[in-house]
Amino acid sequence: xxxxxxxxxxxxxxxxxxxxxxxxxxxxxxxxxxxxxxxxxxxxxxxxxxxxxxxxxxxxxxxxxxxxxxxxxxxxxxxxxxxxxxxxxxxxxxxxxxxxxxxxxxxxxxxxxx
Amino acid sequence: xxxxxxxxxxxxxxxxxxxxxxxxxxxxxxxxxxxxxxxxxxxxxxxxxxxxxxxxxxxxxxxxxxxxxxxxxxxxxxxxxxxxxxxxxxxxxxxxxxxxxxxxxxxxxxxx
Numbered sequence: 001x002x003x004x005x006x007x008x009x010x011x012x013x014x015x016x017x018x019x020x021x022x023x024x025x026x027x028x029x030x031x032x033x034x035x036x037x038x039x040x041x042x043x044x045x046x047x048x049x050x051x052x053x054x055x056x057x058x059x060x061x062x063x064x065x066x067x068x069x070x071x072x073x074x075x076x077x078x079x080x081x082x083x084x085x086x087x088x089x090x091x092x093x094x095x096x097x098x099x100x101x102x103x104x105x106x107x108x109x110x111x112x113x114x
Numbered sequence: 115x116x117x118x119x120x121x122x123x124x125x126x127x128x129x130x131x132x133x134x135x136x137x138x139x140x141x142x143x144x145x146x147x148x149x150x151x152x153x154x155x156x157x158x159x160x161x162x163x164x165x166x167x168x169x170x171x172x173x174x175x176x177x178x179x180x181x182x183x184x185x186x187x188x189x190x191x192x193x194x195x196x197x198x199x200x201x202x203x204x205x206x207x208x209x210x211x212x213x214x215x216x217x218x219x220x221x222x223x224x225x226x
Contacts, residue, residue, distance in 0.1 A: 004156070008154075031212075032212065034214060034215075036217075042219070042220070043204055043217040043218060043219050043220045044157070044204070044217050045217070046214055046215070046216060049214050088156060088157070090215075092212065100211060100212050101159065101172070102147075102159075102215060104156035104157040104158075105156050106154070106155050106156040107156060
């Protein structure tokens, strides 16, 4: 069973702080990793993708990947109240044949306090 | 404007009725997907399609059916055989199976 684990939270940080969201996955052969943001009642929105070990920065967001530890994280710098949402980690696992299947974690709820 | 549309946004049905959810994309993506999300849970894959006239079961296909007659369209039918159909249904698409997936706005189905 391919698994993606996230702390469900809620995680609360004050405005302006760094929010750190973590995700572990079970398949060492995974190649693609994604972070989605989902506001309450809305659909997920892709905010970051990462494919190789190390850090990838995009504005206030940094994704970090460590394949040896099977760990991917998302850092949000200068957190704003508008960042309050559920963050979903998604990992592409090999399924039947050579096809990959995107598996989602259950999400971490982030609240940024003004 | 390129994107994925789903209709309707809200749908109410009586138990025992089949219902079809619409998903259309104009992104020229080959792959399309249907997910189900229950409160406080992640997304679970129902069906996916990599090309026209071909589709594969996901993890929770029982009680659902799909068709892919056109590249742009991937409708999902929730049949009366689905035991717990009330959920938030999300359609997604990607350039190919291995690429980033983009989601439509979703359909919230309530069956009573």
